[in-house]
Amino acid sequence: MTDLPYAIQRLPEDEFWFYFVALCLVSAVGLYFFFRFLWRYRLMQDTPTARIRSASQGYNEFEGAAKLLPGEPIVAPLTKLQCVWYWYKVEEKQSQYVRGRSRTRWRTYETGVSDGVFCLQGKTGKAIIDPDDAEVIHSVADTWYGSTPFPTAGPRGFGSGALAFGKRYRYSEKRIHEEDDLYVLGDFKSFREMDLPTQNESLAAILTRWKSNPQMLLNRFDENRDGTIDSDEWEKAVLIAKTQLHEETLRQSDAGVDHLIEKPMNSRQPFLISTQDQVALIRRFQYKSYAALLCFFASGVAAIWAFNIRF
Numbered sequence: 001m002t003d004l005p006y007a008i009q010r011l012p013e014d015e016f017w018f019y020f021v022a023l024c025l026v027s028a029v030g031l032y033f034f035f036r037f038l039w040r041y042r043l044m045q046d047t048p049t050a051r052i053r054s055a056s057q058g059y060n061e062f063e064g065a066a067k068l069l070p071g072e073p074i075v076a077p078l079t080k081l082q083c084v085w086y087w088y089k090v091e092e093k094q095s096q097y098v099r100g101r102s103r104t105r106w107r108t109y110e111t112g113v114s115d116g117v118f119c120l121q122g123k124t125g126k127a128i129i130d131p132d133d134a135e136v137i138h139s140v141a142d143t144w145y146g147s148t149p150f151p152t153a154g155p156r157g158f159g160s161g162a163l164a165f166g167k168r169y170r171y172s173e174k175r176i177h178e179e180d181d182l183y184v185l186g187d188f189k190s191f192r193e194m195d196l197p198t199q200n201e202s203l204a205a206i207l208t209r210w211k212s213n214p215q216m217l218l219n220r221f222d223e224n225r226d227g228t229i230d231s232d233e234w235e236k237a238v239l240i241a242k243t244q245l246h247e248e249t250l251r252q253s254d255a256g257v258d259h260l261i262e263k264p265m266n267s268r269q270p271f272l273i274s275t276q277d278q279v280a281l282i283r284r285f286q287y288k289s290y291a292a293l294l295c296f297f298a299s300g301v302a303a304i305w306a307f308n309i310r311f
Contacts, residue, residue, distance in 0.1 A: 008309045016310060023303035030295030037289035040270055041282045044185070049278075052125035052259055059269050060188045062261065063278075064122035066180045074116040078173045079142065079154045084118035085131055085176040085273070087111075087138070090149060093168050106170055109149060120182055120261065127259035129184065129273065134263065137274035137281070138174040145170050176275060183281060185272040187264040206241045 008016070050060040066084045068074065076086040091106040120127050144155040145167035155171075176182075210217050221229055221237045229237070263271040274281055 005309045008306050011310075016306075020303055020306060023299045023306070027296050027299035027303060030292045030297075030299060033292035034289050034296060037285045037292060039268070040272075041285035041289070043270070044278060044282055044285075047185070050188070052120070052122040052127050054124065055188050055259075057189060058187065059264055059266070060186070060261075061278075062120060062122060062127070062182075062184045062186075062188075064120045064126075064182055064184075066176055066178055066182050067119035067121045067126065068178050069117060069119050069128070072116075074114055074118065076114075076173055076175055077112065078151055078171050079175075081154075081175065081177075083114075083175040083177050084180075085114045085116075085136060085138075086173060087113045087136070087175075088171070088173045091170040091172070092149075093170070109169065120184060125259065127188070127261050129186075130260065130262040131273060132263060134186070134271045134273045136174075136176070137272070137276055139176050139180045139275035141172070141174045143170065143172045176273075180275050181277065183272075183274045183276065183278055184261055185270055186261040187269075187271075189260045189262070191258055191260070206244065210237065210241070 011019070044061070047059070047061040049063055050056070052062065052064070055062070068082075068084055073082050074084055074086070075081070076083050076088065078088050078090075089111040090109040092109040093104060094107050095102055095104045097103070115132055117128050117130050120129050142155040144151070146152065146169050147167055149169060151169075151171050217229060217237070218227065221233045223233060224230075272281075276284070
């Protein structure tokens with residue numbers, strides 16, 4: 001330890017300022033991520049879990065199961081497995097000689113992420129999820145090695161090894177599969193596929209249809225069996241028609257309303273799709289905030305101590 005203050009005093013001025021500024025930057029970054037993670041888990045704690053059918057428009061928290069939508073399936077490009085979301089990366093091993101010594105590093109050869117929409121099935125309904133620009137916490141991650149730019153076998157197939165020895169390429173893939181439990185924070189919007197007729201138009205259509213069949217009208221509403229529909233019986237018919245209209249409107253509303261969860265316009269509101277539940281996520285962000293705060297104090301103290309030693 002006594003050699004370190006001496007080494008700091010003997011450093012060239014430009015090197016000292018380089019290390020000092022680096023420590024200050026690390027400290028600032030640590031403070032930034034502390035507030036970032038703090039904001040996230042406090043937001044999760046304060047946001048109640050909404051039901052899809054009755055959720056208000058705007059930023060919400062949901063829980064449910066991942067579901068594929070009808071149409072073209074989403075297939076992970078490396079493992080060829082069907083899923084609802086994927087991220088992949090192919091890296092190429094490169095070796096170079098520096099001062100007579102061989103150094104190896106992995107260079108990104110290709111990377112990509114799924115942009116296909118999928119469905120969140122909740123207890124009271126379902127909503128489409130557009131995962132563009134979302135922070136995704138996956139359920140499955142695979143890493144394996146091979147000798148071709150794209151794998152000839154999966155992570156547990158023939159020709160794939162757990163070690164990189166003798167292999168030139170490294171494959172990484174993360175996925176969310178159908179039926180995985182999901183926790184989602186995002187902007188919730190509802191929209192109708194078609195406009196429904198007004199209440200008066202619908203009621204008039206029902207009564208007109210009944211009037212076009214007089215025998216049915218008499219059989220159903222002529223309570224005194226006098227062969228005519230009097231005013232009291234007609235009022236009862238109108239009341240039954242209104243009740244039927246209300247039930248039909250509810251059914252059509254449920255069938256014609258789609259819900260979408262997407263990235264919020266407000267950049268301070270995170271768009272999060274996670275296969276971990278809320279409790280695990282809060283604990284995860286709490287630990288990250290503690291680590292970032294420790295980084296802030298450690299780097300800041302080191303910078304101040306080095307400055308005092310130097311001057």
